Amino acid sequence: MHTLIVIDCPPYGSWSGRESLDMAFSLAAFDQPVSLLFIGEGVLWLKQGQQADAVAQKSVERNLKAAAIFGIDALLVDNAACRRFGLNEGALIDGTLPVDDLRATMDRFDHVVLPG
């Protein structure tokens, strides 16, 4: 069973995305297949060059770079939302997979979770 965790809130200013990431890590810890999908303001999680220390927070960019190591299958991102936030592919952290059809993407998973 492959789970998709959806993050739709910005990386800073809201905490709930971080707790969604913990859910993904915990599935990976138990060897359950899991991927992440970033939509809406959530796409800002994937922007390269975040300076989170300036707002006294941990960098979600650095946290996300551990995702593959922990066994999270894919970092998917909504292409349309990226365009809306002016993020071209070069602006995103390595290994991000842009998707065009959200519905078809979600249909590929057995369990879709929007935790926050």
Next chain:
Amino acid sequence: MSSEPHHFTLVITGAPYSTQAPQTALGFARAAVAQGHTIDRVFLYGEGVHLASVLACPPSDETNWPAAWCEFLEAHAIPGIACVASALRRGLVDQAEQDRYELPAHNLARPFTIAGLGEWVESTIQSSRIIYFHGGD
């Protein structure tokens, strides 16, 4: 009953008195049990852990949602679990965490217990449906 009974897990991520999530979830839970479905467990995550505070004192003309939930869980012997990482950040602890972190008090309402996300992972494998109750905005 028209269909097979379900085994639900409810995940509550919205806090009482800042969102309606705990209230909506309780309504759902009562209806589900009344129709013969089973609730495997209730998992409080993120802001939802505030529902397990024994210290909530709403005015007497408002529903005490933590108390209402505790009563429901006890009446139906349903495990209620608050995620430990969410709970520690927000100052919601039981006796064991009070001792571990050398805190001056504990405030977890019975029958809630504190455990890790592994409980939720187990739900994703065991329960036939997991329903999420968000704060939403």
Next chain:
Amino acid sequence: MTTPIRNNEGFLEDASTWSEDVAREIAADDGIELGRNHWEIIEFLRIFYKEHEISPPSNRLFVKAVKEALGEEKGNSIYLMQLFPGTPAKTACRIAGLPRPTNCL
């Protein structure tokens, strides 16, 4: 050497007080004498923490991360258990001067 302040489970209160001598002292409390294999894991954990701003959030993920970095021979729970008895992730984080895990998993 002044001993830095540690909490009731032996973790440093202030991560910046960590040094190799402090690591030896914390390890000694667990009855561990640090050898080359210990230092390899400690160094790996400290670099991982610096790079990702988190320590592996569970023992299983600790094992996975070590496996990814150092290969299967070292990234397995028996090897890590021998080096860092108890819960390896917790023991190793304590000696490496990283925050106390929240027991999340």
